[in-house]
Amino acid sequence: MTTHPTLAQIDRYAAGDPGLDEPSVWAIEVHLEECADCRARLAGSTTVDTRAVIERVATSLDREIAATPPPAGPGRSWSVLRHRWFVGTLLPWLAMTAAVLACAALLGALRTGLPSLVLLIAPLAPLPGVAVAWHRRADPAWELIASSPAAGLTMLLRRTAAVLAFVIPTLALVGAGTGISMAAMLLPCLAFTAAALLLGTFVGVRRAAIGLTSIWTLVVVAPSLAAARMPVVLAAESARSWALATVLLTIMALFRVNGFRRLSAHD
């Protein structure tokens, strides 16, 4: 065992004396770890002020711990569910999506000469929901996701699933009224979802969703409405290409999943 530091040295250590050189501080610290007697002497060396501060901190901590309500039992599982699946914040966007699709179906029923608006906008239907599901400022669980290394993939799948679980039945419902085949709407819808997630890992999901919506509207929706006929990309023969695109984009998005942890830099 090393020799005990003198009482004077312990006093200087306790006071944080800058005159005490580094090796001496280290030696005292190492010694204190293994010597109860010197720890007792150090305790005696602490100033009245220091002890008063420690006392105050301990008292206020005790008070705060006593004042904090214990975590609620029954409500907890619902709030966990909500955070994981992110239902609450999505509701306005999902309602909007449903309303837009319903309007498109109604317009299609009224204006029979035009190509189906439902089919034209079906690929875009999940994008607002996906964008909101991934928007940092709207997300109470963001810090949690960003800080947990394994959360990326699970969160990605859960949140996208939550959006699609709503959008797909809505499309089916609207499609049933207009006589459009489900596959014709579903495959482009899934391909666009995967594309938004993949692009999202580069530029942020929100920008990706806005970009894809603008491009599709300009390149496909507007010309189709102007020409009053269905675009080739949405013809029945294109289904296989959409399926292939969906699979490829999904695989690429899954490989890029780590990018979701860096989204804060872009949104």
Ligand SMILES: [Zn+2]
């Ligand atoms: Zn000692």
